[in-house]
Amino acid sequence: MNDALVIAGKTYASRLLVGTGKYKDFDETRAAMDASGCEIVTVAIRRTNIGQDANEPNLLDVLPPDRFTILPNTAGCYTADDAVRTLRLARELLDGHPLCKLEVLGDPDTLFPNMPETLKAAETLVKDGFDVMVYCSDDPIQARMLEDIGCAAVMPLASLIGSGMGILNPWNLKLIIEQSKVPVIVDAGVGTASDAAIAMELGCDGVLMNTAIAKAQNPILMASAMKKGVEAGREAFLAGRMPRKTYAATPSSPTGGLIGG
Numbered sequence: 001m002n003d004a005l006v007i008a009g010k011t012y013a014s015r016l017l018v019g020t021g022k023y024k025d026f027d028e029t030r031a032a033m034d035a036s037g038c039e040i041v042t043v044a045i046r047r048t049n050i051g052q053d054a055n056e057p058n059l060l061d062v063l064p065p066d067r068f069t070i071l072p073n074t075a076g077c078y079t080a081d082d083a084v085r086t087l088r089l090a091r092e093l094l095d096g097h098p099l100c101k102l103e104v105l106g107d108p109d110t111l112f113p114n115m116p117e118t119l120k121a122a123e124t125l126v127k128d129g130f131d132v133m134v135y136c137s138d139d140p141i142q143a144r145m146l147e148d149i150g151c152a153a154v155m156p157l158a159s160l161i162g163s164g165m166g167i168l169n170p171w172n173l174k175l176i177i178e179q180s181k182v183p184v185i186v187d188a189g190v191g192t193a194s195d196a197a198i199a200m201e202l203g204c205d206g207v208l209m210n211t212a213i214a215k216a217q218n219p220i221l222m223a224s225a226m227k228k229g230v231e232a233g234r235e236a237f238l239a240g241r242m243p244r245k246t247y248a249a250t251p252s253s254p255t256g257g258l259i260g261g
């Protein structure tokens, strides 16, 4: 079945996008990425060396850009200016590669997106030729504004970054999914494989996660579980679930012509 994810004109077989922070070391990072089957890996440019420091280990040596699509992100940025500057640096380091993840945070306690600054940065980056995948609140109006600006994907949070609380507002996500013409990718707050499956069953185009894999007791096994969760949720979405009954039973076999009846 041809069911590819298309982002900014490029096709991906995997609908799971994975963050590269919080692992024990680069070897574990690479093993988790392989087990997840992901093709897109996101990298916090302010925290990870992808060539800024020639004397430090370079993540791109274990996650080579000819094997993975590198999605530089602006984790740690609290203003539009900071985020734009960070992504321009990333573009230089990645030889002009335009795909990026915009994340402008509101405060260090909630790590909730600052939506006015996010909209401002998105506008600048799109005009500057970036393909912007954008972390945002699960507010359908803000998501529509980002799509109207020209973002390549909208990425509403499931719950707070690093919380592992799963999807707090499936109803809002559904509204965003129904209205969006660009991919909708749940980003942040996924805790376990069933959360990923639920996101996909709702009709999300993909799931982006970091902590749920990196901070699992066995990150490699959890990466594999997440792969299956995303795939199972996607198949269930495409299959179309049975109508949900409100606590009313229906026999599993025909009721007419019972033997001895």
Ligand SMILES: CC(=O)[C@@H](O)[C@H](O)COP(=O)(O)O
Residues within 6 Å of the ligand: 018, 019, 020, 021, 042, 073, 075, 103, 135, 160, 161, 162, 163, 164, 187, 188, 189, 190, 208, 209, 210, 211, 212
């Ligand atoms: C890696 C990254 O981009 C994070 O900022 C992202 O939002 C993931 O959040 P979780 O760690 O909760 O999966």
